[in-house]
Amino acid sequence: MPLRLKIWGCRGSVPTPGPDTVTYGGNTSCVEVLLDDEAALVLDAGTGIRALGLDLVGRGIRQIHLFLTHLHLDHLEGLRFFAPLWDPDVTVDVWGPRSPVLSLRERILRGFSPPLFPIDFRDVPARVTFHDLPAEPWRTNGVSLSSDLVLHPGPTVGFRLEAGVLSVAYLPDHEPALAGIQGRSPDWVSGGALAAGADVLLHDAQYLDEEYGSRIGWGHSSVDDAVAYRRAVGAERLVLFHHEPERSDHGLELLEDRARELSGSDGPAPELAREGMLIEVA
Numbered sequence: 001m002p003l004r005l006k007i008w009g010c011r012g013s014v015p016t017p018g019p020d021t022v023t024y025g026g027n028t029s030c031v032e033v034l035l036d037d038e039a040a041l042v043l044d045a046g047t048g049i050r051a052l053g054l055d056l057v058g059r060g061i062r063q064i065h066l067f068l069t070h071l072h073l074d075h076l077e078g079l080r081f082f083a084p085l086w087d088p089d090v091t092v093d094v095w096g097p098r099s100p101v102l103s104l105r106e107r108i109l110r111g112f113s114p115p116l117f118p119i120d121f122r123d124v125p126a127r128v129t130f131h132d133l134p135a136e137p138w139r140t141n142g143v144s145l146s147s148d149l150v151l152h153p154g155p156t157v158g159f160r161l162e163a164g165v166l167s168v169a170y171l172p173d174h175e176p177a178l179a180g181i182q183g184r185s186p187d188w189v190s191g192g193a194l195a196a197g198a199d200v201l202l203h204d205a206q207y208l209d210e211e212y213g214s215r216i217g218w219g220h221s222s223v224d225d226a227v228a229y230r231r232a233v234g235a236e237r238l239v240l241f242h243h244e245p246e247r248s249d250h251g252l253e254l255l256e257d258r259a260r261e262l263s264g265s266d267g268p269a270p271e272l273a274r275e276g277m278l279i280e281v282a
Contacts, residue, residue: 009048010273012242020248025275053083070156201235
């Protein structure tokens, strides 16, 4: 069985609709793992989840598993406009990183109350349950999902998806350079256990190298570090993710050129994530 994903949003930090972002999209992080089933598996709830929700309603999906890498708004702000939440026949299980301070439910519900939102969460008709991410891999329909903490401000995880021998690593917000990349084995690199040998690696590449110096510690990677990270963990195909909100389509293509120059003939050429992109690992 192939492992298939669809990107509904890949912009970073803040949504950027407009004529300069038409090709790669302006919606923030949301990726669907396509299942041959009546259930849906979704990674992150940025603004891209709004269009996904309408699509799920049209497909008659009634069971949704939503996995959040972290709770920064660009990965959560679309949830309030996720159409299945407003259907009493839908069940939504929301999974997110554990916090020592508040439960996942308490943290998310801050955004479902006045003055931030006119409707209280108690009035949401769907059956919604919140879970801390499990320590062991979670499985459904032949797909296994595991998580681990990665370097990014606040409790943040990355995900690894497996179907048989096929694997995809999803690390949309990640700054592995803080702990070092070059000359380290995967088990000594942030997120290395998730990304090691992955067939496809979706990885943060928000900055050009000349921009990164003034943004160290912000939680995001330069394109140079994204390429170095792919090489360090032995991943096959690199998909550049979490695009800088100020970056136009043309600017992104220049960043892609830089990634391909750095990669040389070392594996498939890196490519830009874009809204509507289908990724199939077979």
